[in-house]
Amino acid sequence: MYEFLLSFTKPETAAAWLVAVAVFGTMMTIFLPYLQGNKLETRLKAVATQREKLRKQNRAALESKSLRRRDESLVGEISSKLNLAKALEDPNVVKLMNQAGLRGPGPISAFYFARMALPFAGAGLVFFYIFFVNDHGFGTFLKYGSVIFGAAAGFYAPNIYISNLAQKRQKSIMRAFPDSLDMLLICVEAGMSIEMGFNKVSQEIGTASPELAEEFGMTVAELSYLPDRRQAYENLALRTGHEGVKAVCMALGQAERYGTPLGDALRMMAKENREMRMSDAEKKAAALPAQLTVPMILFFLPVLFLVVLGPAYIKYNQMQEKNDAAPAITQAAPSSDLA
Known part of the structure; x- marks a missing residue:
């Protein structure tokens, strides 16, 4: 051990060790980046992996809600068995329902079922009212025309409802x-x-x-x-x-x-x-006077005429009563004098 330590005091041994340390440091400097790898590439891969994981989670969440799943409710089963989507096909129904916030197969099945059932319901209600409750003096032609109108109103009622719902949502x-x-x-x-x-x-x-x-x-x-x-x-x-x-x-x-x-x-x-x-x-404000014309004519002017002409009419009636009472008094006065 003493001899080994004594060898470090020799210039040749010290120089050899210094050269070895220098060579080792040079080798580490050259090869260390290759051993560590590309951190940026590793991080990008990690980000891509996390992004793909999030995509899978979002897809799983959407599939759990299943915007394309089959409607298994009673209305959906009836619509599917009767093939109402093909018999009463409306090319704009999906677009309108998306704008109204109604998504998935359930609202579509309910729409087609309502479009099938409401004409019969509307025609039945009008028929019952016209023929059994009050016919309003309608003739035969008007009675059956009212029944047809009830069926048409029931057929177009779902479209009107969806359109109004979409307009409110858009506003x-x-x-x-x-x-x-x-x-x-x-x-x-x-x-x-x-x-x-x-x-x-x-x-x-x-x-x-x-x-x-x-x-x-x-x-x-x-x-x-x-x-x-x-x-x-x-x-x-x-x-x-x-x-x-x-x-x-x-x-x-x-x-x-x-x-x-x-x-x-x-x-x-x-x-x-x-x-x-x-x-x-500004357009709504500019259209307001024209829209207020009819309500003012119907509700404001009659009240105004009543307030303005009402006292004059009352005064006129009082004057008429006095004029009618005056001849009666004058006729009663001579008869009393003669007595």
Whole structure:
């Protein structure tokens, strides 16, 4: 051991050890990056794996809700057995139901079942009322015409109901849409991705418009699992059915395709939608005098005439009563004098 330690004092041994340490350090410097691997590539792979995992989770969630599953309710079974979707086919029913917020096979089966059953129900109610309750003096032609009208009203009632529901939902969405674009612009300029921006805005806008929050939530899910992200924007435009939303979705799709800045597009679209909302309010205000004409004629003018002419009519009646009473008094006075 002493001899081994004594060998380090020799210049040749010390130089050999220094050369060995230098060679070892050089080798480690050269080969260590290859041993560590590419951290960036590893992280990107981890992100891709996590993204695929999230996609599978979203797909599983959607499949559990099953927008395409078969309706197993009684109405669905009847519609399926009678093949009402083919017999009473309406090409716009799916589009209208998406705009009304009714998704899945259940509402479609209920729509076709109602379209089949309501004509018979309407015709039966009108027939019972006309022939057994009160015929209003109708002739035979008018009686059967009323029955046909009841059947036609029952046939078109589901379409009218769905259209009104879609219009109300669209109005609720458009009241909050410009403000949601401003919030989305803030999120994007803060560094968030478009998915995170939609998710954040859907959470914040839910109190003002639950319908818009639902649509943004659907868009976030579709951005996660659809192979073409532009399809998610197109689906959002179809579900809302408004020109302002279509323009915004088109701008987002172009930004996704050509790589243009999202902030500029969102800022311009938010301004245009605010101006559109203001122009709609101005149109309603301009149409208000014409719409108030008939109610004023029916309800305001009769009351005004009653208030203005009522006292004059009462005064005229009092004067007439005095004039009628005066001759009776004059006739009674001479007869008393003669007596």
